[in-house]
Amino acid sequence: MNDMSQPPTPPGPARACPICRKPAVERYMPFCSKRCGDIDLGRWLDGRYVIEGDDSMSEGDEEN
Template identity: 70%
Template sequence: MSACPICGKPAQDSYSPFCSKRCADVDLARWLNGSYAIPAVEDDAEEDAAPPPAPH
């Protein structure tokens, strides 16, 4: 059985991969707060692209 990624206790099937609803809720809150945000990498090639066409 795997360990809960939040507290390290054994995971429960009903809350997999977490051990409890509390740890599942902690994980959800971290996602909603942006704690798990993946950093974006800006592509300089977009700046060199042609400007958008003018509106008609």
Template identity: 50%
Template sequence: MSTSASKPCPICRKPRSEQFHPFCSQRCKDRDLARWFSDSYAVPGPPADPEVVASNDWGEQD
């Protein structure tokens, strides 16, 4: 029963450890957490105004 060994650590692609599943180490576990936090902090606000985007000529419209 070692199916978990078929997938690598999602952070560094090294063989994962059962102890730190699904990562290979506490370090990668922390990195993943930090990435989640930084992602949520990185959101500057609401997305670009659709009207502003539509007024730009992106060459997508007919």
């Protein structure tokens, strides 16, 4: 079947605010408001976003 009567994608923001999951506002993309943008920035500055993959804590006592 080739049904061409699919409902169109509703217009509007396609993204959700990563902070509060509300629809993002273009002006504050990808957030819904400046407040949420500040919250995200605060998380970065607070060190909660730790970049993984550079963990050099030695755990190699097996090789000697």
